[in-house]
Structures are given as structure tokens and as C-alpha cells.
Amino acid sequence: MWDWYEFPAIGRTDLRDFKKAGDQAFLEFSRAYGESLENFFRPLLNFLVWFEKLLINSPWPVVMGIIALLVWLGSRSWQLVVGSLASLALIGYMGMWENTMYTLALVSVATLVCIIIGIPFGILMSKSDRIQAIVTPVLDFMQTVPAFVYLIPIILLLGLGKIPGLIAVCIYAIPPVVRLTNLGIRLVDKDVLEAADAFGASPRQKLWSVQMPLALPNIFAGVNQTIMMALAMVVVAALIGVRGLGMEVLKAVNNQYITLGFMNGLAIMAIAIVFDRVSQKFGKRLQKHSEVIHG
Amino acid sequence: MASQGIEIKDLYKIFGPHGEKYVEAVKNGMSKAELNEKHGHVLGLKDINISMPAGKIQVVMGLSGSGKSTLIRHINRLIDPTTGSVQYEDVDVCQMSDAELLNFRRHKTAMVFQKFALLPHRTVIQNTVYGLEIQGIDKAEAKKRAQRWIERVGLDGFEDHYPNQLSGGMQQRVGLARALTNDADILLMDEAFSALDPLIRTDMQSVLLDIQEELKKTIVFITHDLDEALRLGDRIAILRDGEVIQQGTGQEIVLHPADAYISDFVQEVNRGRVIAVETIMDKTPLQGDIKIEVKPDDRLETAAQAMSSQEENRANVRDNSGNLVGSLQLKDTISAMVTAVRH
Ligand SMILES: Nc1ncnc2c1ncn2[C@@H]1O[C@H](COP(=O)(O)OP(=O)(O)OP(=O)(O)O)[C@@H](O)[C@H]1O
Ligand SMILES: [Mg+2]
Numbered sequence: 001m002w003d004w005y006e007f008p009a010i011g012r013t014d015l016r017d018f019k020k021a022g023d024q025a026f027l028e029f030s031r032a033y034g035e036s037l038e039n040f041f042r043p044l045l046n047f048l049v050w051f052e053k054l055l056i057n058s059p060w061p062v063v064m065g066i067i068a069l070l071v072w073l074g075s076r077s078w079q080l081v082v083g084s085l086a087s088l089a090l091i092g093y094m095g096m097w098e099n100t101m102y103t104l105a106l107v108s109v110a111t112l113v114c115i116i117i118g119i120p121f122g123i124l125m126s127k128s129d130r131i132q133a134i135v136t137p138v139l140d141f142m143q144t145v146p147a148f149v150y151l152i153p154i155i156l157l158l159g160l161g162k163i164p165g166l167i168a169v170c171i172y173a174i175p176p177v178v179r180l181t182n183l184g185i186r187l188v189d190k191d192v193l194e195a196a197d198a199f200g201a202s203p204r205q206k207l208w209s210v211q212m213p214l215a216l217p218n219i220f221a222g223v224n225q226t227i228m229m230a231l232a233m234v235v236v237a238a239l240i241g242v243r244g245l246g247m248e249v250l251k252a253v254n255n256q257y258i259t260l261g262f263m264n265g266l267a268i269m270a271i272a273i274v275f276d277r278v279s280q281k282f283g284k285r286l287q288k289h290s291e292v293i294h295g
Numbered sequence: 296m297a298s299q300g301i302e303i304k305d306l307y308k309i310f311g312p313h314g315e316k317y318v319e320a321v322k323n324g325m326s327k328a329e330l331n332e333k334h335g336h337v338l339g340l341k342d343i344n345i346s347m348p349a350g351k352i353q354v355v356m357g358l359s360g361s362g363k364s365t366l367i368r369h370i371n372r373l374i375d376p377t378t379g380s381v382q383y384e385d386v387d388v389c390q391m392s393d394a395e396l397l398n399f400r401r402h403k404t405a406m407v408f409q410k411f412a413l414l415p416h417r418t419v420i421q422n423t424v425y426g427l428e429i430q431g432i433d434k435a436e437a438k439k440r441a442q443r444w445i446e447r448v449g450l451d452g453f454e455d456h457y458p459n460q461l462s463g464g465m466q467q468r469v470g471l472a473r474a475l476t477n478d479a480d481i482l483l484m485d486e487a488f489s490a491l492d493p494l495i496r497t498d499m500q501s502v503l504l505d506i507q508e509e510l511k512k513t514i515v516f517i518t519h520d521l522d523e524a525l526r527l528g529d530r531i532a533i534l535r536d537g538e539v540i541q542q543g544t545g546q547e548i549v550l551h552p553a554d555a556y557i558s559d560f561v562q563e564v565n566r567g568r569v570i571a572v573e574t575i576m577d578k579t580p581l582q583g584d585i586k587i588e589v590k591p592d593d594r595l596e597t598a599a600q601a602m603s604s605q606e607e608n609r610a611n612v613r614d615n616s617g618n619l620v621g622s623l624q625l626k627d628t629i630s631a632m633v634t635a636v637r638h
Contacts, residue, residue, distance in 0.1 A: 195412035198371055199426045199477065200400030209428070213416045289416055289457040 030157045041163045048109045048162055055101040063101070064088055071274065075281035080274070087270040096267050102244035103234055104271065110166055110230045114174040115223060122181020122219070123207065132182065139175040147172055147236045155240060165242030172236075173229040180222030184215030220283040224276060231272045299349050299384050300513060301370060301481065306343040306379030308365055308537075311336030314377040327536050339365040340537045343379070347530070350511040354528030356518055362537040363517045367485050370515060371404045372396055383481070401430050405474035409486035411466045413458040419445065419469050420454040426477035437476075444472040448502060464495035471499075475506065482514045489518065500526055521560055525549070525569050533557060545569050567596030567632040575631045576612050576621035585611045591620060599628045 009015070055063060064085060071084045091100050125132045151168055158164040188211050196206045212219075234246035245264045252261030307318050309330070317325070317336055327338040340362050347353040357363050368374040369381055372388050381388040383403065391399060405426060413422050420438065423445055427437035445451060448468040458466050467487060474482060488496045500523065507514065518524050524531050525545040532542035541553035549569045552558040573591035587610035589598045602610055608625040 189412075189415075191408060191410050191412040192414060194373060195406070195408060195414075196425075196429075197373055198400060198404070198406040198483075199429050200397045200402075201429050202397060205429055209425070210414060213414075289459060 026153060026156065030153075034157050037157055038163075041158070041167075044109075044113070044166070045163050048105060048166060051109060052102055052105040055105055056098055060092060060097060071278050074278040076285070077281060080277055080281070084274045084278075087274065091267050091270065094263055094267075096245065096248070096264060099243070099245045099248055099264070100267055100271070102242075103231075103246065103268065106162075106166065106169065106234065106237065106242060106244060107227065107230045107271070107275075110169040110173060111223065111227050113166070113170050114177050114226045114230070117170075118174045118177030118222070118226070119181050119219065122178045122222075123185065125178065125182040126185035126211075135178070139178060142171050143175050147233065151236070151240060160241035162242055165237035165240050168240065169230050169233040169237050172233050173226045176225035176229065177219070177222040180218045180225075181215065184218030184222075185211045187218065188214045217283055217287040220279065220286055224279040224283065227275045227279065228272060231268055231275070234268060300351075301345075301347040301353075301515070302380075302382040303343050303345045303347070303366075303369070304380045304382065306340055306366075306369060306381070307377045308339035308362075308369070308374065309336050309377045310339050318378055338537050339374075340369075340376075343539055345532050345539065345542060347513065347515060349513050351529035352507060352514040352516055352527050354516045354518060354524040354531045355534060356521065356524045356531055357534035358519055361534040363519070363534055364485055365537075366534065367483050367515055367517050370481065370483055371400050371406065401426070401477075403479050404481045404483060405477035405479040406483040406485070407467070407470045407474045407487040409489055411458070411463075411470045411490075413466060413469055413473075415458055418455050418457055419450060419461075419472075422458065422469055423472045423476050425473055440478070441472070441476045444475045447475070447506065448472045464491050464499065467491060467499060468502075471502070475510075480513055482512045484514065484516045486517050486519070488523065489520070496523070503527065521564060525564065533560075546571060546574060550574070565596075567599065568594050570595050570631060572598050572612055572623060573621070575627060576623050578621050580611050580619035581609060581622040585609065585622075587611070588613045589623065590614065595628050595632050598623060599625065599632065602628070 010018075067088065068081050068085055071081050072078075075081075088100075091097065121135065125135050147168060150171060151164075154164045154167055158167070192210055192214070193206065196210045201209065234242070234244055235249050236246070238244065238246035238250045245268050248264040249261055249268075251257070252264065307321065308314070309317050309321065311317075311334070314336060317330060317334055321330065321338060321341055330336050330338050343366065345353070345355075355363050355366055365374060369376055370383075370388065372381070372391070376389055379389070383399075388396070388399065414425065417425070420441055423441035424434075424437040427440065428434075442454075445454060448471050450465065450468050450472060453461065453465065458469065461469070467490070470487070474484075488499050491499060503514075504527065516524075516527055518527075528545055530542065531545055531548055532539050533548070534540070535556060541548055541557055543551075546569055548557065549561045549564055549566060552561050571591065572589050572593045572595065575595070576591070586605055587601050587607050589601055589610050589612055591612055591614050598610060602608060602623075602625045610623045610625075611619055612621040612623060614620050
């Protein structure tokens with residue numbers, strides 16, 4: 001009799017063998033390539049460490065001054081400058097300065113990596129429907145698969161530490177830049193593109209004189225989302241040993257320290273809000289002349 | 296300036312994945328509607344043969360969907376033909392390699408668009424230098440040349456404005472300045488003035504005629520407006536459903552419409568502005584004391600004005616080399632202006 005209550009799964013031994021084979025294959029792969037991968041990422045590690053040291057070893061007034069300047073350049077808003085400085089001061093006063101610097105370094109470097117890799121990918125995607133069809137499901141995968149699942153192979157390959165943490169953050173945070181670069185370029189007004197063609201612009205000239213500048217507000221919206229997602233990942237990154245505010249949150253979870261958890265959580269939120277407001281204001285400024293008005 | 300005209304020969308364009316398969320059928324008389332219904336392809340252009348004169352304004356006229364934009368885009372190959380050729384300086388544009396085509400577009404053609412198609416993130420001056428920038432011309436030099444045309448189209452003082460800070464008429468002046476700065480022999484204008492208010496439109500037509508007087512470019516001007524066609528066109532081709540149904544000078548078309556469709560079109564035209572004196576003049580000059588003299592290519596309106604302002608009812612016609620070639624009566628002039636002339 002056919003059994004309608006138990007799903008016809010493959011046998012227990014078969015399943016065990018299947019999993020074993022998969023793990024075995026990956027282990028062999030990681031034994032063979034783990035070290036060269038580590039070497040490959042060494043420059044990135046050095047850069048991240050250098051940046052962390054720079055933030056932590058500089059006198060705090062200098063760091064605050066530079067942040068204030070960046071906020072001003074990005075937003076041209078005094079309220080935002082004052083608001084950011086006040087939150088930073090509070091964070092420092094509550095003893096979270098060093099961890100905040102670690103987190104800032106991680107998020108900045110992760111965002112930079114996402115931009116450097118993501119924008120060219122977005123451009124490629126916009127140029128070919130086939131590449132778009134291949135890359136889109138990959139991006140969906142990166143955004144929906146629970147981070148813990150890809151943490152396992154990353155840890156197996158690279159162990160615990162800053163680089164695996166950075167990679168995990170980037171995998172989660174890169175899709176928006178790629179998607180919005182692609183979208184931004186595809187949405188560029190066809191009439192304007194035709195004009196560029198009519199004047200004999202080569203594909204490269206078109207990209208830099210028309211498509212990228214007109215896609216910039218969208219690309220920037222992507223960068224903004226990427227930053228937010230990177231910040232959201234700092235607790236997960238702490239799981240594989242990345243220092244910073246995320247690590248403190250994790251400590252608080254493990255030991256049920258309510259106040260510690262909230263303090264660090266709020267610090268992450270404050271950084272997120274500053275990043276978000278500044279980049280939105282900057283994006284608005286980029287957009288100022290971009291709307292096409294006919295007749 | 297421009298030395299050669301543009302020769303369009305046996306041009307067919309069928310939109311769709313397998314356009315070339317249906318050329319034969321179209322040649323054998325399949326209609327646009329039938330092609331669309333049976334095979335899902337759109338007939339864009341059919342059997343186009345136009346000789347566009349060098350240094351003159353060729354107007355292409357037709358209603359919406361008649362294929363005007365498709366035709367003008369074949370000249371700089373923004374659209375590839377299904378079959379046929381577009382010859383300029385003895386080279387077939389349709390056979391050019393990618394590199395040759397870029398070169399051709401950069402140096403031989405410039406285009407003005409119905410919806411202006413300005414670069415919204417660039418100021419007026421930055422828009423105007425665009426063609427030169429693409430050619431790789433030095434920035435300072437490009438700016439100098441662009442400045443001249445900005446002034447010529449009446450935009451000085453607006454160099455640093457963005458397109459969305461300008462009115463439609465001013466935006467199209469930028470479009471015109473951008474095209475003229477390219478200093479190409481061929482100027483392609485796809486309904487360049489159609490989006491403008493009537494007054495601004497007439498104004499822009501004058502700007503164009505003024506500039507053409509000086510530059511003598513080979514201009515292809517698309518319009519759906521007969522008055523505009525007659526005012527600007529040295530020659531006019533009329534399109535319907537992708538086919539040329541008549542071509543000639545404005546006068547030829549107004550005087551001898553090829554079919555009822557064109558008759559309908561030309562009925563409302565101000566004939567006095569289209570018909571030339573030589574068309575209706577008497578070939579024998581008048582003797583005696585004739586106060587008024589007009590030129591053979593003056594329009595009837597001008598001649599009638601000249602006579603009536605002097606309270607004369609006749610005039611002699613003297614050509615540009617000073618010979619008397621004919622004469623004109625006010626009564627005939629007026630009647631030719633108000634009724635269809637039969638020859
Ligand atoms: N890319 C295309 N694919 C399919 N059909 C097209 C394409 N481009 C134009 N057509 C069709 O070709 C015909 C001519 O279009 P075209 O744009 O040249 O007309 P037009 O005379 O410029 O009209 P308008 O005055 O509206 O600008 C129309 O029937 C149009 O639907
Ligand atoms: Mg059109």
C-alpha cells in the first residue's frame with residue numbers, strides 16, 4: 001500500500017552519504033584553495049586593519065571634525081552636522097567610541113567593496129538581457145538565503161576573523177547597488193540616448209557622458225540601501241569574530257544584559273540614521289537637474 | 296558649402312524580426328495593413344527614392360505614422376534599412392563599418408529632435424559643446440565655437456542655465472546651437488519646431504532660414520505642417536503609409552497635387568506666398584512707362600503688394616541678370632492668389 005502520510009524521502013543511509021559526500025568535497029576544496037584564497041584577500045585585510053587603526057589612533061576631536069566635514073559636504077545641512085556630532089559625542093561618552101570606530105571601519109570598507117564590485121556588475125547587466133537573466137536570481141539568492149547558511153562555507157574556507165566577516169557583510173549588502181545601477185541605466189531617457197548616438201558617441205562615451213550621470217540618482221539610492229544592509233549585518237559579522245558594536249550586542253544577548261544591548265543597538269541605529277539622511281540629501285542634490293522637461 | 300546631395304535609392308524598411316522575408320511581397324503590392332495582419336510585421340518605408348539637393352532644404356512631410364522619422368533616421372543610420380541605399384559623397388551609409396559610421400555621424404551630420412533630447416544634467420554651454428566633445432576637440436576651442444552659436448540663436452546670457460530652467464522655445468534653440476556647433480554638412484531636423492507655440496515656431500523658422508542663407512547646408516527637415524513645409528522647403532516630398540506620393544517644389548505641389556489626398560492638404564494654403572511670379576507672368580514685357588518691376592522668383596503676394604502700394608495695376612518682370620522677361624497684371628495676380636491656377 002502506498003503511504004500517504006510519510007513523504008517518500010530517500011533512505012536514511014543514502015541521505016547521510018549524500019551529505020557526507022558534499023561536505024567531503026567542500027573540505028577538499030577548502031584544503032586545496034583555502035590558503036591561496038586567504039592570500040588573495042590579504043591586501044583587503046591590510047586595508048581594513050589600517051583603516052581601523054587610523055580611526056582608533058587618531059585623536060577623537062580630529063575624527064569628529066572629519067565626520068562633521070563629510071556630513072556637511074554630503075548634506076549641506078547644519079542641523080544634520082549638529083545632530084551627528086551630538087550622537088557621536090553621546091556614543092563616546094557612554095564608552096562605545098572604540099567599538100563604534102570598528103563598526104564604522106567595517107561598514108565603510110564593506111560599502112566601498114560593494115561599490116567597486118557592484119557598479120561594474122550593474123553596468124554589465126544593463127548592457128545585456130542575458131547577463132541580467134543570469135545575475136538577477138543570484139542576487140535574489142544572496143538577499144533571501146539566511147546569512148548563517150553561507151557563513152558555514154566562508155568559515156570553512158577562511159576561518160574566523162575580519163575578512164570572512166567582511167565577505168559575509170558584502171554578500172548580503174551588495175545586491176541593491178547592482179540592481180539599482182542596472183535599473184538606473186536602463187531607465188535613461190531613450191531620446192537622450194538617441195541624441196548621443198546621432199552625434200557619434202561610442203558605447204563608452206555614451207556610458208560616461210549620458211548613462212552614468214543620468215543613472216547616478218538611482219545608483220546612489222542603491223548605495224544608500226547597501227549601507228543600511230551592511231549596518232544590519234554587523235551583529236551577524238560579530239558571530240564570526242568581527243569586533244565592534246555588533247560584538248557587544250552579541251555579548252548582551254548571550255548574557256542577557258539588557259542595557260548593554262540597547263546602548264549598542266541604539267548606537268548602530270544612530271550611525272544608520274546619519275548615513276541615511278546624509279546620503280539621501282546628497283542623492284536629492286544629484287537629482288536637481290536630472291528631470292527632463294519637454295516643451 | 297555642402298558639395299553633394301543625399302541620394303536615397305530603393306529604400307525599404309519593414310519592422311519585425313524577419314523584415315527581409317517580406318520585401319518581395321511588399322514589392323508585389325502587399326499593403327501595410329495586410330502585412331501587419333498576416334505576418335505581424337510593420338511596413339515602415341516602401342520604395343523610397345529621393346534625391347536630396349546639396350545646400351538646400353529638403354522637407355519631408357506626412358501625417359503621424361507615415362514614416363517620416365523612420366526615413367530621416369536612415370540618413371545617419373540610427374535605423375538600418377531592410378534593403379536599399381543611402382548615398383552621400385559616393386559612399387553608401389548603409390554599408391559603412393561601425394567605425395566609419397561613428398566618423399560619419401561625428402563629422403558629416405548633426406541632428407535636432409522634436410523633444411529636444413538635451414542632456415538634462417548639463418548646462419546650455421555644456422550641451423552645446425557635446426558634439427565637439429565626442430569628436431575629441433580641445434575644451435577651450437570647443438567652448439569658443441559653441442559660444443558663437445549660442446549667441447547666434449539668441450541665447451547669450453543663458454550659458455550656465457540647465458535645460459529645465461528654460462522654456463520650450465529656448466530649449467530648442469539649444470538643440471539648434473548644439474547641432475550647428477558640430478559644423479556638419481548635413482543637418483537633420485525631425486519635427487524640430489512641432490512642439491513649439493505658433494509664434495515661437497515662426498520665429499525659429501526665421502532663425503533657420505537666416506542661418507541657412509549664410510551656411511548653405513544640406514538640410515533635411517521633417518514636418519507635418521504644410522505651411523512650414525512651403526515656407527522652408529526648397530523641395531518637398533510627401534509621405535503616406537511609408538510611400539512617397541509626390542515630390543517637387545512647393546509650387547509644383549500646390550499647383551499640381553498628385554491626388555485627392557494632397558489636394559485636401561493644399562486647399563487651405565495661402566497661394567500668394569507659394570506661387571512665383573514667373574509661373575503666371577505673360578512672357579512679353581510691356582512697353583512704355585512701367586513704374587513697377589518685380590523678379591521672376593518673387594511670390595505673387597510680394598508682387599501684388601508692390602503694385603497696389605503704388606496704385607499701379609501692372610508690372611514688368613526683370614531677372615537677376617537685368618533682362619526684361621515678362622509682365623504681370625494685378626487682376627491676374629489676384630485671381631491666381633485666390634483660385635486654383637490651371638495651365
Ligand atoms: N521600432 C519600430 N518597430 C515597429 N514599428 C515601428 C518602429 N518604429 C516605427 N514603427 C512604425 O512605423 C511607422 C512609421 O513610424 P514613424 O515614427 O516613422 O512615423 P512618423 O511619420 O515619424 O510619425 P509622427 O508624426 O507621429 O512622428 C508607424 O506605423 C510606426 O508604428
Ligand atoms: Mg516622427
